[in-house]
Every structure is written in structure tokens, then in C-alpha cells.
Amino acid sequence: MAIWFSRSRNIVFSLRHNLNLSGILIKRDYSPRPAFTNSQLSSKSVCLDSFTSLRHESTAVEKQLDLVQQSDEEDPQELNFPGGKVGYTSEMKFIPESSSLRVPCYRVLDEDGRIISNSDYIPVSEKLAVRMYEHMATLQVMDHIFYEAQRQGRISFFITAVGEEAINIASAAALSPDDVVLPQYREPGVLLWRGFTLQEFANQCFGNKADRGKGRQMPVHYGSNRHNHFTVSSPIATQLPQAAGVGYSLKMEKKNACAVTFIGDGGTSEGDFHAGLNFAAVLEAPVVFICRNNGWAISTHISEQFRSDGIVVKGQAYGIRSIRVDGNDALAVYSAVRSAREMAVKEQRPVLIEAMTYRVGHHSTSDDSTKYRAADEIQYWKMSRNPVNRFRKWVEDNGWWSEEDESKIRSNARKQILQAIQAAEKWDKPPLTELFSDVYDVKPKNLEEQELGLKELVEKRPQDYPPGFQI
Amino acid sequence: MASLLGRFCRKLVVPGSAHGSRMTSTTACGSETVKSLNLYSAINQALHIALETDPRSYVFGEDVGFGGVFRCTTGLAERFGKNRVFNTPLCEQGIVGFGIGLAAMGNRAVVEIQFADYIYPAFDQIVNEAAKFRYRSGNQFNCGGLTIRAPYGAVGHGGHYHSQSPEAFFCHVPGIKVVIPRSPREAKGLLLSSIRDPNPVVFFEPKWLYRQAVEEVPEHDYMIPLSQAEVIREGSDITLVGWGAQLTVMEQACLDAEKEGISCELIDLKTLLPWDKETVEASVKKTGRLLISHEAPITGGFGAEISATILERCFLKLEAPVSRVCGLDTPFPLVFEPFYMPTKNKASSSSSLSSPSKNTHFLIHGFSRLL
Secondary structure, eight states: OOOHHHHHHHHHHHHHHHOOHHHHHOOOSSSTTTTTTTTHHSSSSSSHHHHHHHHHHOOHHHHHHHHHHOOOSSSSEEEETTTTEOOSSSSSOOOOOSSSSSSOOBBBTTSSSOOTOOOOOOOOOOHHHHHHHHHHHHHHHHHHHHHHHHHHTTTSSOOOTTHHHHHHHHHHHOOTTTSEEEESSHHHHHHHHTOOOHHHHHHHHTTTTTOOOOOOOTTTOOGGGGGBBBOSSSSOOOOOHHHHHHHHHHHTHHHHOEEEEETTTTGGSSSSHHHHHHHHTTTTTEEEEEEESSSEETEEEETTTSSSSSSHHHHTTTOOOHHHHHHHHHHHHHHHHHHHHHHHHHHHHOOEEEOOOOOSSSSTTTOOGGGOOOHHHHHHHHHOHHHHHHHHHHHHTTOOHHHHHHHHHHEEEEHHHHHHHHHHHHHHOOOOGGTTTTSSSSHHHHHHHHHHHHHHHHHHOGGSSSSSSOO | OOHHHHHHHHHHTTOOOTOOOOSSOOOOTTTOOEEEEEHHHHHHHHHHHHHHHOOEEEEEETTTTTTTTTTTTTHHHHHTTTTTEEOOOOOOHHHHHHHHHHHHHHEEEEEEEEEGGGGGGGGIIIEEEEEEEOOOOHTSSOOEEEEEEEESSSSSGGGGSSSSSOHHHTOTTOOOOEEEOOOHHHHHHHHHHHSSSSSSEEEEEETTTTHEEEEEEEEEEOOOOOOEEEEEEESEEEEEEETTTHHHHHHHHHHHHHHOOOOOEEEEEEEEEEEOOOHHHHHHHHHSSSEEEEEESSOOHHHHHHHHHHHHHHHOOOSOOOOEEEEOOOOSSSTTTHHHSSSHHHHSSSHHHHSSSEEEEOOSSOOOOTT
């Protein structure tokens, strides 16, 4: 209760200062007024009285107007409401559903890979640029080969990031290894950048005994605590409020790090998007929200997803600083993410980035996108708006990359990936006991019983069960 | 009713009471002080201790800052600061999601859902995320530090949306624990165990008992183990199993049955997931009869799981079908609450309790002479 009084004292002082109402306070008498039924007015201390009166003043609009007009020093164009001062107008005007101009897209490189003059951007060294390009190329090869492996029936499922290589690699390059990443599922390039090996990718896709996830989830559901990369889960947008919690934890521990989380255009329709952004803003958590607006949520085009000007305009609705960036421009993505990250950490606030791009591949191996979109639309983006080619041109123009380097990286990547797949395919699945572990920290009795029961059954009738599982 | 409950709760906790209850929970030693507390104060004490003993623990949810709508979080923000005890926006999926994120970073997140009736927006985060966080990551990550507290159950005037008992939904989710205390002393110990348990826990607090139940609660830091049921009243003719506020009702039914010469063994399950089958099994093998009672609607309620399990394990020892005395299969009604509730009269008149001795012929129709 004491704390409430001292707060009220502070509020009174600040209100006095802001509204310049000292004159009014002195003039007022404290007998109950007809407008207020609060019996506290007559009996409590002066301090409480003033606070109560002012609080009631602020919610009794008419009275406030009278008071305000009495004072010479007060600006008569403003009203006090619980959320703070707000100007008023007698003109009835609706805010239009959209601005006449769409929010422009930040880009640094033109389509020919040349830096647009007078661009703001953070310079990228040769070493970093080459590393970025190598990873983009490797990601392309990885996507291609794993996709084919699924077609051949060697893995059950796969999701590619074709067309989004710049977002994947440039964002990862702009982060520190201590930043905690909460992915959706189309950002394997972030893990690749951080050092997850091609063998580890293959192990997860085959669910073998070396899979860090112990074979429990579908392919592409990668996770690695060594790389500060949370495990992918299929439900959409659930990672967003979690990212706010992660960011808050980093803030409380005063770490020089933030949470970084990814979402697609479709995912922004989920309630968790609203929850995640609002919590990050209100609780002042250092989170960078990166939305890959690639135009499609499986077969649902963005025109069927929202009526706003994309996602960037939603930032302000939460009090979050936001930017729209050309997601196919590696340099722009790098600069935007790097800046957003600095802001998030230094100012302890969330930042929203909408990266515009195109999903060149199908949603997944379970999808044939030619069923719902024009083949030449796909072709156009694949050939003329290719982020890898665009960045390659820039790197080559700087003299940092050659044809020889190109064929070398691609053949090496191909060789390594094929080797990784062949090895992963041969290895055993995890032992059967891993079906029952990690449900809880310690196996409860019911699972111990079920494990025993299953072991007996498998030993009795091994022909009913797939091979390769050590009992 | 209030005084009855008050008397009952004090009776429950006195060690070595007339019922000959076997106390498996930790009892206050002679040197430790106890204080008469109601349920919300006991929970408040547990939260104070939790935050005091782990600097990386947090309490948050709607309105927890000023003490909470049920006063369970009184004094926490003032003592531990608004960085650790804070209000959140009105968004259950956000509250639980944020809690998962905090817990995944190694913190303890004790989140409050204002009423269990409003937990459903968070169901996705609880079932698809919290429950599977450790398993799906191959134990690279976990959110064991998450504890979700929510007031549940009838309160006399709550209607559809302030009276629900949703425990059954959560008992069907491998990976989380579900804990329900019956009294202030139990609540403090079980809550501390839940907070410190390395698994996400959903902790339902019987709101009816927040003020009504008063008990001697030890002031020190103590924990009551999870997944251990307690025989709170020994008997030989029939086993009764329940949890939370329902135990006070069942205790009354036991007392009434005793007058008719029926010796009742009453078990508090405490943890519904994973539940202590062994204690219930041992009891039913002794008594030969089982009655389960819960406020939640009977169809698909957790009583069905207990019934099926006991049938599997004790079939040859059972002298009567397993009986369930539960809420009706309706939304929780307002004016009809006294008719909806599984009262002691319904328990007493159920077929299991109305056939007094093991030797008499089993009566299929219940009768209401105990009304």
C-alpha cells in the first residue's frame, strides 16, 4: 500500500509538471463534487486526494476540458486518457486502410549485382563475401541433392530453401554465434553457416543413430544446442512468443546477444505472431523477427493471407521498429539484420524485418506448386531474380571469385553431400530404448513397463518390425 | 459449508489423526514453526520461497503484479522486483510461449493462467511445444523449468467459465505433469516440487479452497514428492480415489458410510500424470471395490483412465464394478450447480458405497438412505 502512495506522489508531481496544473490544484477545494461519487475524497490525505482527483479528472472528459480552459498555460488541443495525452480534432476522419504508397524496399545491389550509388550499407570484406557466397552455393547443392534423394525414396520428406539463399546466409552472417536462433523450417542456411555439418544434416534426414534429434522427427527438423539453434517444430509461429522469452532471458543475464526468429508470410496470420510481437514489445525483449515474405503459404498466395501492405506495416501496431528489405539482395539483408541486431541488443527492444523474396521451390516434397501457380512465374524468379547469381556477380566483379572457384565449390559440395547421404543411409537407426527416453527427464514407471512389453513383443515377432533397430 | 471445510482440512493434516491416516508427506518436525494459512497464502509462501531460492526464477501472468485476482502473488513484485514478477498482456498463448522460451534458457518460469477455463489458447504451446520440447530435440533442449498455475473447479457461482476442471485434456499429453493439491499444506509442498521438477508441470489449484481451506502450514522450505499418491484415510471395505477439492466431499461420504458400518480407504492422487498406479492397485486389492470421484464431466474424465487401469490390474480381486461419481456431461451450469456437482450424497448412494459388506449380495440400484 505504501508503494502505491509513493507512486501516486510521483504521478502527481509528474502530472503537475506536464500539465502545469499547479494553479488549478491550489485553487480547488476538496469537498466532494457532483461528478465524483468517490467517498475517499473527503477523508484521505492531501496527497491521495490530489491523485484521486487527478485520476478521476483524466477519465471525466468534460470536466477536464473545463479545467483545461481555465488555465492560461495549458495547450487546449490535448486530452488526457489512461494511455497518455492525445490531441483531439473536430474533423471526423478515418485513417485509410492503406497508405497511397507502399513501404519501399531497402536494397543495395541492383539486379546485375552492382551497388546502387549512394546506398547505405555495411561494407562486407572479401573474406566474408566469399564465405557467404560459398555457403549460398553449398545450400543450393544441398537442397538439390536432398530433394532428389527424397524423390528416390531414400528419405521420407524434404523442404528446400530455393530462392531464399540470400535470406538464409546473409542473415546468419550478420549475427553473432551467441544470438539464439528460433527457426521456422525454411532457414537451414543459418545452421549451415554456424557449422552444422553436411553429415549432421544427412543424419537428421535419415533419422539414424547419429542424429542429434534421435530420429524422433521428420527430416529438416534440425536442432543444435551447440550452435544455439532451437529444434525446428512443425506448428507454425509457435517459436515467436518463445523468442520473446529467450530474448528476455538474454536481457536479464546482460548477455551481448539477442533472440532471432524466422517466420513466413503465412505464419504472420497465426495468433502466436500477435502474441510474440506484443510480448517482445511490452516486455522490452531483444528479439529480431525476420519474416520471409516469399509470396506463398503452400498454395495460398499472400492476397489470400492479409489485406495489409505486407508485414512491415504491422510492426508499428505493436510499437516495433520495422524495415522492409529486398530479401534477394544479400548485402541489403546483411546490413538490415546486422543493424537490427545491434538495435535489439543495445536498446533492448524488438525489431521487425520483412524480407521480400520468392519461394522458387515447392512448399515441400509433398507439394507440386505447378498445380496452383504458373510455371513461367516460377521460371522467371528462378532465372532472372536469382539471389545467388546476383550476389555472385558482385563478388566476381570485385575480383574475389572465378569460374574455377565456382566449379570447385559445387563439385566439392556435391561430393561431400553424396558421401554424407551414403554414410547416413547405411548407419543403424537409434536403439529402441530411445523411443521411450526424454519424454521426461527420468523415465516414469508407465514407460518402463511399456518398454519392457514392446521389447518382449519385438523379440517374439521380429518379422513384424523393420530391421536396423538395436533392442 | 465454509466451517465444515475448515474443520475438515484441519482434520486432514493433523498427524496421526483418529482416522489413522498414514502420512507419507513430510511432516513438520517439532522445531519447525507452522502457521495457520489458507490456500492462497500457502501458495504465496511457496512462490516467495521459489523466487528466493533461485535467482533465475520468474513469476508472470495477467494481473500478478498487484497480487493477482486471488492474491496468490501478493508481495512478490515488491520483494523481487518488476523484472522478475510482472504483468503480461492478456494473451494465454503468449504467456505460455514466453514461459517456454524463458525455461528453455534454463530459467524457472512460474506462469499464471487466470482461470483454468482460459487455458485453451495456450493448449497448442502446452501440447505441441512444452510437452515435446525435450523429446523432439533429442534432449538437447528442454523447458523443464516451466510451471503453469491455474485456479480450477467449482466455486459456487462460477458458471461455464469460472468453474471448469480441464485436467483430463492435459493427462492425455506425454511429456507434461499434472498436479492438483487438496489443501494449503499440500499445495505449498507440491507447488515447490512442481517448480523444481525438471519437467513442465500444469498445476491446478482448487479455487474453492483459496479462502475456505485453512490449515497449519510449516513455514520452512519443504517439498512433497510428485507421482506419489497418499492414503489419507485407511479402510478395508472400499477404496475411494480423488484429488483437489473433491476430497473434502469424499471425506464426508466416508464419514457417513462409516456410520453404516462401511470402512472406507480414501486416496489423494495428487499427481494425475504420471499417476501412482501402485498405491491405488494395492488398496483395491485389499478392499475389492473402487469409487472414483471428480468434478469434471464423467465422459472421458480422468476417472475413466483410473477405472480402466485398475480393471486391468485388479479384475480378479474386484467384487463390484468400478464406480465413478462425477460431474454431468453438460457445460458447468450456474443455477443448476448443486445438481451438477458430484456431492457426497451422490457418492454415498452410488452402488459401490451402498453395498456395505464384502459378503452381501451386490446391489445394482443405488439407494439414497444416506441422503
